Amino acid sequence: MTRKILVTGGTGFIGSRLVQKLAETPDEVYVLxxxxxxLSSLSEVLDHVKLIYGDVTDPDSVHNAMQGIDFVYHTAGLTYMGDKKNALLNKINVEGTRNMLAASLSAGVKRxxxxxxITAVGVAYDRKPLNEASTWNFDRLNLEYARTKRQAEVDVAEAVKNGLDCVIVNPAFVFGAGDINFNAGRLIKDVYNRKLPFYPLGGICVVDVExxxxxxxxAMQKGRTGERYIIGGDNVSYKELADTISSVTGVPRVNFPLPFWMAKILKQFLALKKRKNGISKLFNLSMFRVASEFLYYDSAKAVRELGMRKEPHANSIRSAFEWYRDRDLLR
Incomplete structure (x- = not known):
């Protein structure tokens, strides 16, 4: 029997790759x-999926979209590291998730x-990888994005208590082919173009979009109700990650370490000199503050219970770089 599946955030990096994979199954796939x-990220599968027009922040459109749906993948969300979009972060990440949960409960969605x-999991201040049971401590960094992702998980847990079968997944720093919006891929582009002459002193968990x-x-198939699963890979320092990008792309290594206190001074200097074009857009203080800590995670649970595979992070960097290069997107 054909199942009806709804995906939100299907035009994003993770969401579009998910939709492409779902389109290969016998299920009916709907994309909100x-x-x-x-829709360019879905160009290859538009003939195999059905579009539903709406917005997660509009309860009526979400309710209408949910009718007859069996399974929901809620990937929609705003990723923004800063403090200029706090209201929008809350509207999309928190209220949007609440709308989806309420409509799913009302429509009798099966899962x-x-x-x-990973920001909803916490920060590995002692460099010891965190797991799903770790106590959330991201509030020390005062990042609204992390707060909204954490709050959305609290709301999911409440929906589970009310009878909705939910599973949570926590992807790490995602690289790979198809990142048209240059999310993590911005790092590859900027190292390649010599726009990142320094590296922060923290570290990150890297995983491929595939x-x-x-x-x-x-997780939809085998995840346990109410459980969360970290989807990660190699835990690497930003120095190691920059070295990998340099090795894959063939450009000189980034050799200048930049502590956060020094980054604040440099940021002021660049602002005074009005020199912004030569430095990566990633160089904002909110993002650099987070990058000065260690976002290291243990994905053993996903490996054990969901059969998640692992591969070296260099593979992901290479596939992303080659995808950009072949489409002349690195300029």
Whole structure:
């Protein structure tokens, strides 16, 4: 029997790869999109999926979209590291998730997979990788994005208590082919173009988008109700990550370490000199503050329960770089 599946955030990096994989199954795949959405990431599968126009922040459109749906993948969300979009972060990440949960409960959805973030897990201040049971401590960094992703998980837990079958997944720092919006891929582009002459002193957990999409689907199939699963890979310092990018792309290594206190001074200097074009857009203080800590995670639970595979982070960097290069997107 054909199942009806709804995906939110299907035009995003993770969401589009998920939709592409779902389109290969016998299921009916519906994608909730806005009238203004750029559909280029779905161009290859538009003949195999059905678009439903709406917005997660509009309860009526979400309610209408949910009718007859069996399974929901909620990947929609705003990723923004700063303090200039706090209201929008709350509206999309928190209120949007609440709208999806309420509509799913009302429509009798059989299972709901919520795509969260590692920021909802916490920060490995002692460099020891965190797991799903770790106490959330991201509030020390005062990052609204992390707060909204954490709050959305609290709301998912409440929906589970009310009878909705939900599973949470927490993807790490995602690289790979198809990142048209240059999310993590901005790092590759800027190292390649020599726009990142320094590196922060923290570290990050890196995972490939293919593994993320596969594991999200496995969570729908095998995940335990109310549980969360970290989808990660190699834990690497930003120095190691920059070295990998340099090695893959063939450009000189980034050799200048930049502590956060020095980054604040440099940022002021660049602002005074009005020199912004030569430095990466990633160089904002909110993002650099987070990058000065260690976002290291243990994905053993996803490996054990969902069959998540692992591969070296260099593979993901290479596939992303080659995808950009072949499409002349690195200029």
């Amino acid at each position: 999109v806005r009238k203004s959405s750029d 709901f997979v919520h795509v969260s973030s 593994i993320v999409a596969e594991t999200i689907m496995a």
